[in-house]
Amino acid sequence: MDIVVEHLTKRYGPQKAVDNISFRVKAGEVLGFLGPNGAGKTTTMKVLSCFISPEEGDVKIGGYSIHEHPEKIKKHIGYLPENNPLYQDMNIIDFLEFIAKIHEIPKHLIQERLLDMVKVCGLEGEKHKLIRELSKGYQQRVGLAQALIHDPDILILDEPTTGLDPNQIVEIRELIRRIGKEKTVILSSHILAEVEATCDRILIINNGRVVVDGTAEEMRKQAQGNEILKLGVSGGEINDIFEKIMDIDSVETVDFIDFENQLFEVQSYPDMSSIKAIFDTCVANKFYITELTPIETKLEDIFRKLTTH
Numbered sequence: 001m002d003i004v005v006e007h008l009t010k011r012y013g014p015q016k017a018v019d020n021i022s023f024r025v026k027a028g029e030v031l032g033f034l035g036p037n038g039a040g041k042t043t044t045m046k047v048l049s050c051f052i053s054p055e056e057g058d059v060k061i062g063g064y065s066i067h068e069h070p071e072k073i074k075k076h077i078g079y080l081p082e083n084n085p086l087y088q089d090m091n092i093i094d095f096l097e098f099i100a101k102i103h104e105i106p107k108h109l110i111q112e113r114l115l116d117m118v119k120v121c122g123l124e125g126e127k128h129k130l131i132r133e134l135s136k137g138y139q140q141r142v143g144l145a146q147a148l149i150h151d152p153d154i155l156i157l158d159e160p161t162t163g164l165d166p167n168q169i170v171e172i173r174e175l176i177r178r179i180g181k182e183k184t185v186i187l188s189s190h191i192l193a194e195v196e197a198t199c200d201r202i203l204i205i206n207n208g209r210v211v212v213d214g215t216a217e218e219m220r221k222q223a224q225g226n227e228i229l230k231l232g233v234s235g236g237e238i239n240d241i242f243e244k245i246m247d248i249d250s251v252e253t254v255d256f257i258d259f260e261n262q263l264f265e266v267q268s269y270p271d272m273s274s275i276k277a278i279f280d281t282c283v284a285n286k287f288y289i290t291e292l293t294p295i296e297t298k299l300e301d302i303f304r305k306l307t308t309h
């Protein structure tokens, strides 16, 4: 099921929490919704899940508009809200049964669905425990199970790994990746590595507006520009090495990184690579290379550049 968001605006009083955003998610895609605190991620997810209405714009899910068919849309959406509110005094099975009834799953199918969810979300060992007795990671699994119980085509997960320890984070990410093979998923986070590890595509929002829409690879390419290399050279005097590298036609700048270890940062002219010429120059001058590695623009740097005011 495709999601089409068109010119969406949501205000809280005078503040535009979401400001004229448009994007699409194709069926089967896992989209990472990334932005700093207060960017408008939760607000957008609540609109998509039909919990709040926008002032302007529309969202079409499988062709249905949120304005005209919110009830139809809700049947196709599984939503895991931020902070995952659960009924603490129910055990897992009773809680999931309660949610299944809310979704009006036919009585004769409920038992099968419950067992399915317990299996998919890895809850077998804990299924008779009260929710308040569960670790945070297991509570998050219960949250995923409640979002999935009516077998929705679309899963909307608001910061699903917040508050988990590193092992739990890896487990929940793996679970999401597995689920993402069969469903369209939108996942919000303010952690870049998380989105990169789990998602096919990344949408960065800031101050309620979309600032980037693409794959991690595309973002890197866009920001990369010129080739930048970290170069270590020995077997010669440092200023001599500096000059010989600077003499290479494709080299635009050479900077010292570490004088003692003879490390340089070498930047080439646009669309040029200096790797072969550096190698040839070192051989011709009887220098030897101790290190030659491309310096990648970190996604964190791109994110910071795009989202700091």
Ligand SMILES: Nc1ncnc2c1ncn2[C@@H]1O[C@H](COP(=O)(O)OP(=O)(O)OP(=O)(O)O)[C@@H](O)[C@H]1O
Binding pocket: 012, 016, 017, 035, 036, 037, 038, 039, 040, 041, 042, 043, 044, 082, 190
């Ligand atoms: N119910 C509300 N009433 C008033 N303002 C709100 C309400 N909900 C959100 N806001 C404001 O709208 C803006 C966007 O909030 P939102 O929760 O959508 O951001 P977010 O990207 O999910 O942030 P976070 O990563 O911190 O959860 C914020 O400035 C927030 O204070």
